[in-house]
Amino acid sequence: MAVFDRFFLRATVADNAALTDRMRAIRLTGDGLRGLTWLPGQHVRVNVTPPGRWLRNPGDARRTYSIWNLDPGRGVLDLAVLDHGDGPGSAWARTTGPGDEVTLSRPEGRLTLRSTASHVFAGDETAAVPFAAMLRALPDDAPAMGVLATAGDEIPLPRKLTWVRSGQLLDAVRALELPAVGTVYIAGEARDCQAVSQHFRSDRGWPRSALVIKPFWTPGRRGMD
Numbered sequence: 001m002a003v004f005d006r007f008f009l010r011a012t013v014a015d016n017a018a019l020t021d022r023m024r025a026i027r028l029t030g031d032g033l034r035g036l037t038w039l040p041g042q043h044v045r046v047n048v049t050p051p052g053r054w055l056r057n058p059g060d061a062r063r064t065y066s067i068w069n070l071d072p073g074r075g076v077l078d079l080a081v082l083d084h085g086d087g088p089g090s091a092w093a094r095t096t097g098p099g100d101e102v103t104l105s106r107p108e109g110r111l112t113l114r115s116t117a118s119h120v121f122a123g124d125e126t127a128a129v130p131f132a133a134m135l136r137a138l139p140d141d142a143p144a145m146g147v148l149a150t151a152g153d154e155i156p157l158p159r160k161l162t163w164v165r166s167g168q169l170l171d172a173v174r175a176l177e178l179p180a181v182g183t184v185y186i187a188g189e190a191r192d193c194q195a196v197s198q199h200f201r202s203d204r205g206w207p208r209s210a211l212v213i214k215p216f217w218t219p220g221r222r223g224m225d
Contacts, residue, residue, distance in 0.1 A: 008047070008103040009033060011077065013096050019080050020153035022125065024093045025068070026079045028102055034075040038107035040133035041185075042067055044077070045105040048092035063089035064216075066130040067107060080129045080155070111187060111214040113137060118182030121146030121161060122173050122196050126216045127187035128155040134185070135159045143179065147172040149192075170195050174203070183210055190215035 011030035019025040043066045068078040081093040096102070113119070113134050119142060121131045128148050136158045138144055146161045148154075149169040164172045169192050184206065186196050193215045200206040 007105070009036075009106060011102045011104065013098055013100040013102060014076075016093075016097050020155055022083055022150075022152035023155060024081045024083050026081055026093065026096065028077045028079070028104070030075055032075070033070075033077050034072060036070065036072045036077075036107060038067065038070050038072070039112040040067075040137040041112040041130040042107040042109040043111075043130070044079075044107055046079075046089075046092075047103045048088050061088075063092070066109075066111075066126075066216075067133055068129055069133060069136075070107070080132075082126055109214070111185065111212060114183045114212070116181070116183040118143040118145075118179040120144075120176070120178060120182055120184040121148070122169065122184060122186050123148060124166065124169065124188035124192060125150040125152065125155060126189075127214075128157065130187065130214075131161070131185065132157050143182070145176065145178070146185075147176065149188075170199060173199060178204070181210075183212060185212045185214075187214040188216055190218040 009032040011028040011033055013026065014029045015027040017025050043064050045062045045064050047061055048063050049061050065079045065081055068080040070077045083093050084090055111130055119138065123131065125148065135144060144159055147164060147169060148161050149164050149166050151166040154163045162172060173196055184200055186193050193213050197211050197213050200211060201208060
């Protein structure tokens with residue numbers, strides 16, 4: 001058990017409610033979440049199947065979810081999980097409820113804010129989750145803009161970004177009036193990430209070093225449901 005606790009945090013589901021038509025807001029609480037260090041934009045890996053199934057179906061065991069918000073002082077971690085498909089992650093998001101025990105990794109990931117003159121965000125609704133945490137952490141006077149694509153309802157954000165329908169992301173990014181310098185954060189479906197990053201490098205002339213890219217999913221890839 002000590003070895004297990006060295007690698008995983010323990011928490012309890014406190015609430016599971018609809019955030020939008022396609023997104024579940026899941027709150028986790030527990031002493032194991034107190035005092036955690038994190039950077040807005042990072043993610044955790046949640047064990048979504050019972051421990052007894054891990055060895056039989058290791059590909060079904062864990063799913064990666066961006067952190068919507070984290071309060072280390074209270075030991076409260078909020079996730080916003082896309083509710084779609086019939087995979088283990090979606091099934092867990094739909095069925096888990098108050099009192100359920102959960103194990104998860106510590107926060108990790110490099111999709112985090114940089115110290116830069118301006119901030120540009122581009123991605124789909126899955127990217128809205130880390131982007132919301134990053135936007136909350138920005139100083140009020142920090143320039144921020146961007147585009148998000150969704151197949152459903154708009155996700156509430158602390159700052160206004162442009163929302164478009166799925167399939168319109170690249171065209172909307174092309175139409176943005178952008179500052180001369182800054183950092184662009186690109187996340188979501190892998191092919192969209194590639195197209196948007198290519199636009200910034202080839203059409204806008206932004207250096208690769210100014211792009212922070214995090215593909216979250218791609219159609220047909222197991223474990224990305």
